[in-house]
Amino acid sequence: MEIFTTKSALSGYLTSFKNEGKKIAIVPTMGALHNGHISLIKLAQEYADLIICSIFVNPTQFTDPKDLEKYPRPIEHDLAMLQASGCNGVFMPEIDEMYPKNEDKKWHIDLGNAEFLLEGAFRKGHYQGVTQIVKKLFDAVKPDVAMFGQKDFQQVLMIKNMVAHFKLPISIITCPIIREEDGLAMSSRNIHLSATDRENSLVLSKSLQYVIDNFDNFSLEELENKAKSYYLNIDGVELDYFTIANGDTLEAAKSKDENNLVALVAAKVGSTRLIDNMIIRQ
Numbered sequence: 579m580e581i582f583t584t585k586s587a588l589s590g591y592l593t594s595f596k597n598e599g600k601k602i603a604i605v606p607t608m609g610a611l612h613n614g615h616i617s618l619i620k621l622a623q624e625y626a627d628l629i630i631c632s633i634f635v636n637p638t639q640f641t642d643p644k645d646l647e648k649y650p651r652p653i654e655h656d657l658a659m660l661q662a663s664g665c666n667g668v669f670m671p672e673i674d675e676m677y678p679k680n681e682d683k684k685w686h687i688d689l690g691n692a693e694f695l696l697e698g699a700f701r702k703g704h705y706q707g708v709t710q711i712v713k714k715l716f717d718a719v720k721p722d723v724a725m726f727g728q729k730d731f732q733q734v735l736m737i738k739n740m741v742a743h744f745k746l747p748i749s750i751i752t753c754p755i756i757r758e759e760d761g762l763a764m765s766s767r768n769i770h771l772s773a774t775d776r777e778n779s780l781v782l783s784k785s786l787q788y789v790i791d792n793f794d795n796f797s798l799e800e801l802e803n804k805a806k807s808y809y810l811n812i813d814g815v816e817l818d819y820f821t822i823a824n825g826d827t828l829e830a831a832k833s834k835d836e837n838n839l840v841a842l843v844a845a846k847v848g849s850t851r852l853i854d855n856m857i858i859r860q
């Protein structure tokens with residue numbers, strides 16, 4: 579497995595593969611890797627000949643400086659996991675490599691109204707930061723395929739809108755959510771959960787599963803209210819939102835007959851903010 583810290587070294591390495599007509603996949607991550615990330619690498623192997631994983635904790639997508647500061651960075655562990663996964667190359671640039679000091683810092687693109695809903699409402703400017711760094715990574719790698727997790731449902735939508743905005747010839751693949759055995763969606767942030775938080779964290783997957791299991795029995799309003807009631811009276815858990823939304827617009831679903839329906843949740847468990855979702859119908 580090759581390791582690169584500069585865009586020029588990376589593109590030098592990739593040129594010969596591109597000339598041979600090989601397909602390249604990118605798996606963008608912020609590191610602190612777990613089996614969710616590795617599932618993206620594995621799935622990428624079905625779509626491409628060469629897999630590049632990027633590890634970059636992107637400052638422009640953090641709205642809370644403390645969250646950025648405490649983001650875990652276990653690089654030796656990450657490299658060992660990637661090596662074992664069959665990943666071909668790792669791109670792990672320093673901040674200046676992605677955001678040169680002399681660069682025009684302005685970035686703003688129209689991502690549609692969904693940018694401002696759900697996560698966008700709680701983390702202002704988050705998706706501008708996400709799309710900015712992903713565009714930079716796409717420019718550096720020029721991949722044929724890019725893998726993203728359904729875990730960050732809204733992020734996939736924003737990336738697809740960015741790709742459409744620039745008319746990039748890149749296929750965006752959405753990968754299923756990988757969960758712990760008890761249902762908690764894997765996340766780099768789970769490491770911050772105390773033992774009590776870890777128990778409490780199950781409320782996210784349980785409330786989502788309730789909606790999936792009972793979808794045919796109740797109205798949308800009843801389903802949402804019942805799911806929200808899971809969060810009452812749990813000390814140390816604060817619900818940000820629970821919604822059954824249209825998966826294309828992220829607007830609250832108006833009818834149970836809509837084609838693309840997803841239940842999405844965000845909650846603070848202790849001091850850790852967790853998100854999760856389950857697709858009801860695609």
Ligand code: AMP
Nearest residue numbers: 607608609614726727729730755756764
């Ligand atoms: P992150 O390092 O958190 O930015 O995540 C990098 C990529 O891994 C994103 O596309 C995430 O959606 C994806 N990802 C994170 N957690 C999971 C999970 N539990 N299952 C599947 N994909 C995930």
